[in-house]
Amino acid sequence: MYTLFFGGSFDPVHLGHILTARAAREILHADRVVFLPANISPHKQSTCASNDHRLAMLQRAIIADTLFLVDDFELTRTGPSYTIHTVLALRPRYAPLPDDKITLLLGADQLARLHTWLRITELLSLVDLAVLGRIGESGPTLDHDLDIVARYLGQPIRARLAAALLPTPLVPASSTDLRHRIQSGLPTVGLLDPAVAAYIRNHNLYA
Numbered sequence: 001m002y003t004l005f006f007g008g009s010f011d012p013v014h015l016g017h018i019l020t021a022r023a024a025r026e027i028l029h030a031d032r033v034v035f036l037p038a039n040i041s042p043h044k045q046s047t048c049a050s051n052d053h054r055l056a057m058l059q060r061a062i063i064a065d066t067l068f069l070v071d072d073f074e075l076t077r078t079g080p081s082y083t084i085h086t087v088l089a090l091r092p093r094y095a096p097l098p099d100d101k102i103t104l105l106l107g108a109d110q111l112a113r114l115h116t117w118l119r120i121t122e123l124l125s126l127v128d129l130a131v132l133g134r135i136g137e138s139g140p141t142l143d144h145d146l147d148i149v150a151r152y153l154g155q156p157i158r159a160r161l162a163a164a165l166l167p168t169p170l171v172p173a174s175s176t177d178l179r180h181r182i183q184s185g186l187p188t189v190g191l192l193d194p195a196v197a198a199y200i201r202n203h204n205l206y207a
Helices: 015-028 051-062 083-094 108-116 120-126 139-153 155-163 175-184 194-202
Strands: 002-008 032-037 068-070 101-107 128-132
Touching: 002 015, 002 083, 015 032, 015 051, 015 101, 015 128, 032 051, 032 083, 051 068, 051 194, 083 101, 083 120, 101 108, 108 120, 108 128, 108 139, 120 139, 128 155, 139 155
Parallel strands: 002 032, 002 101, 032 068, 101 128
Antiparallel strands: none
């Protein structure tokens, strides 16, 4: 079984998350994508919506895709969500057999700070990485971030990540922008799953 792990705050989950995850699954010929909403990201102070709301929105966003799953493991833990802890805990569940494989989907915006991740060298020995692009990124920006990877983690890791860049669709959506749009009363059509948009309205989130 080939599983992709896709972690993040998902505050809120938007169509960019869904489309890039689906594209990554197809490009890598994976069997499934497991969304892992973070409890408290080490790189963020807090989330805007509660854990329960973020989990509920994710469940609504993926309901039509039988190859998408949501695992609330990180939401049940106390303290920051560190990827190495999650991978070690979930490998027996999602990759119990020798031929099973896990790949971590990583936003390209994380490359420049990858060296700050807890026990990153150990993590890279346990899973593969696949790097997702973001709207507005250019070649020089990625090269700069990959050079930071090389500076702190070595040239072989840089080469490994450069080879792991996926040609996923760049969707002009971000959770930060969506929160601002909702606060300002601007439309979110084409950016949010309709079920997620309805959930946000019904619970008056981000207003």
